[in-house]
Amino acid sequence: MNLVEKIEAAGVVGCGGAGFPTHRKLSGSFEYLIANGAECEPLLRHDRWLMRNKASEIVQAMDAIGAELNIPNLVVALKDHYHAEAEAIEAAAAKLGSKVRVHRMESFYPAGDEQTMVAVVDNVATLFAVYEALQGIPFTKKYLTVTGEVNTPSVLHVPVGTPLLKCIELAGGAKIADYMVVTGGPMMGKPMSAEELQTATVTKTTGGILVLPADGYHAKASQLNVKRMLNRAKSACIQCTSCSQLCPRHMLGHPLQPHMIMRKMAMGGDPKEMLDDPIIRSAALCCECGICEVYACPMGLNPRKINSLIKQDLREAGIRYERQQTSWKANPEREVRKAPTDKVAARAGVYRYNKLECSNFVEYDPQADR
Ligand code: SF4
Ligand code: SF4
Incomplete structure (x- = not known):
């Protein structure tokens, strides 16, 4: 199998939200491969975690795609205040002798819009999934952020199919009794009814689980018919x-x-x-x-x-x-x-959560949980 076939066989889809099959993006001739590490939405933190902790894997995936498709420029685009992430990518590229370089962007929303970045773009989490696909590991687990009104805002790595309620529990549980859940980021995410939440599970495109007050901006917006x-x-x-x-x-x-x-x-x-x-x-x-x-x-x-x-x-x-x-x-x-980004977060009523660190990481194994 060539690289694109391996990516298809592993079932890798875009982790940035749309869920487009990654192998279908990788045909043709490109001047740039851009890894989108701008973590476009406020509050979400899992892409930053990946860049700090899986920089070598992301760089190797970019090198592999670059070599297969003959792409001359390999760039990780991230926000200019992501210092630790930029250093991790640069250190990994230097160690591997890779031509991957870092491009620092201003912190505005939506910095990660593909149209803003003008090139073939893959999210950094997608590139990590590509790295695993090249090792023969299928795409069955998701990195995601659980934040807002939870006791321990966290980045989780959980199997697809994990109940959202379990994810909230893994982040220390909800801090307030009367809450609503938004899946995705605070700008483009989807509000979920209390009934839907009872049976909802993580999918390949779940990027965030936001636990928000039941009387806040999102709750009111979701009630508009x-x-x-x-x-x-x-x-x-x-x-x-x-x-x-x-x-x-x-x-x-x-x-x-x-x-x-x-x-x-x-x-x-x-x-x-x-x-x-x-x-x-x-x-x-x-x-x-x-x-x-x-x-x-x-x-x-x-x-x-x-x-x-x-x-x-x-x-x-x-x-x-x-x-x-x-x-x-x-x-x-x-x-x-x-x-x-901060002003956008403030208007969406989530400014205080945008300051949360999300430094806790949980690798969830349902077998060990039984
Ligand atoms: S949501 Fe509004 S601001 Fe964003 S692209 Fe559409 S029209 Fe423009
Ligand atoms: S009132 Fe609102 S919707 Fe109408 S033009 Fe102004 S910004 Fe646009």
Whole structure:
């Protein structure tokens, strides 16, 4: 088996969230292989743990992919305050005589957006899974962060299929009785009902388990139904354009302007009836980062959720977005409009958890637990 076949046989999928099969990304000719170590969302810490503790494995996986696909530039992109992580990667690369180098990025959200990084990107956890695949180890365990209102915020390594409630227990248990759970990060993660939580388990794409107060920002946001969301878009959008001015995809030059979509919502009725409109179709370009609704909108409206709804309608109607252009020019003001991660965390009501260390690590073996 060649490298790509080994990765496929091990069942490696992207650990950054989308879960795209990794072997399908690895065909063609590339100038750069970028390991995404920017740990895009606030609060999540497992990628940083991996870079500190599995740097050699990540570098070896990058070297192997680079050699197989003849990729000249191998780069680990991380935030500029990740000093220990950068040192670990650089030390591992020096020891292995690798050409992997570190690129330091500013701490803004969403720094890990593939479009922001402009290259073939694999998350560092995916690259660790690639390393294991090359040793013949199938991808059956996940690194993830459990944080928020838990007694010992932790990075866990658990088998796929482990109950989320078990993961919370491994992080010392919940500190408060009345809590809700978000799987993923605080910006793009999915709120879970108390009922769902009883049976939910870790999947290959679970990256974080956030235990949050049941009366906080996320709980309120999750209670908003579609009808109310559309009514609020109609009645309260003041067309200030703040959502578009701060939208990272718009800043990169994509023809996506959430305030225009909101204007259509205010004028029209059901998004399903407007799928021919190019402005409505531009929702397909939205990466659902949440900047527009969590950070930008002064009225507390939901352009991201409306885009998500339209994307679902477009998918169901079998409509694929057709790009009108092949290159984009970034807005010259992009640098000053980037959203600092701490401010984003504060707006999402999770600032205090973003300061938690998550230095505890748990390797969970269900057999030993019996
Ligand atoms: S969620 Fe909002 S800010 Fe983010 S890409 Fe979509 S429209 Fe832009
Ligand atoms: S930021 Fe809010 S109020 Fe302003 S245009 Fe966007 S959705 Fe409307």
